[in-house]
Amino acid sequence: MTQALPKQITFDEFIEWLPESSEVRYELHDGVIVEMPKPTGQHSNVTGFLIEELVLAIIQIGKRGIWTIPRESIVKPTSESGYEPDIIVLNQQALSSEHRWENESIIENAASVKLIVEVVSSNRRDDYYKKRADYEEMGIPEYWIVDYAALGGRAFIGNPKQPTISVCQLVEGEYQVSQFRQGSRIQSPTFPELNLTADQVFRVGR
Template structure:
């Protein structure tokens, strides 16, 4: 039975309402429950490729990080489920919601959050960016492999763009953008050898 979506709820009410084994994903945006499109096709290929690359780098360098299967990022009365999140094994125990709810509330718990852009691109470039910044998450990656974002975010003419937002000493995000064969630069993974061209190749690779 599909539960009705309440109009306005608190984060705790959202967690109590969230249906188990649902075919849909939901996020809480300023108290409003939003039904999210499930990653399919190329979006799913890109997300899976990034998870594999990041996990390989974690293992290769023996870093104290891990990529959970599920995680909700809570900020105020919002809750987001990123396409990929890298958590810090050394700090996650201090996040009181993690053990029982797979939820983080502290910026120190996460090293990187990744969103793969789809038709609801404005959420990734505006609302989520502001909340991840306010929470103090060190790096936020926006993988806009189709060039869907607004011109104010990825320039004109619009083209596939990988944006890396990094916190500066003032606690504000500064962005670097990468296209084509440019190697993506990350402070969290400084030895990462990855380009948007490789990501695009993963998105167009035939499924056998």
């Protein structure tokens, strides 16, 4: 479970407060500091596997040295929130417009982002509701919700629940969602030649 630290603060106060070296991850949700759940082994395996696959895809489409996956970053979708995505693919050519990137690893412009991936854990409502809405409002072009353990609500992943990867593509300011389950190949607007199936991802999380 996520744990909220109740004091209401600004984004800049959050960045100033944020511990530089901590085993705990924190995010700012509507002005409230939230302690994020510690990833399980399966969660880490899935995240690591997807990073490897996306790095290979970046190389294959000739974007090596142009697109990058940083170890850490904070996305600021609103003036009261700051998220640390599980995976973010950045366009290095656009980072010159990010005046807080060099010193603080903060992303404020959707043009810097090619893709954000959140791997679902116990804070599933954040991934399906809050972050999806905020990334859409910010203008993030593509957002994946990787629910390898079928933790999301039935309205999102079916009844009975089943592992699902939801790929949200921004179309005229709104996310259009495509879902991939057992037996299907993931189709990504950013990586159209990605050769990755939902089954491969789910196997890593077992």
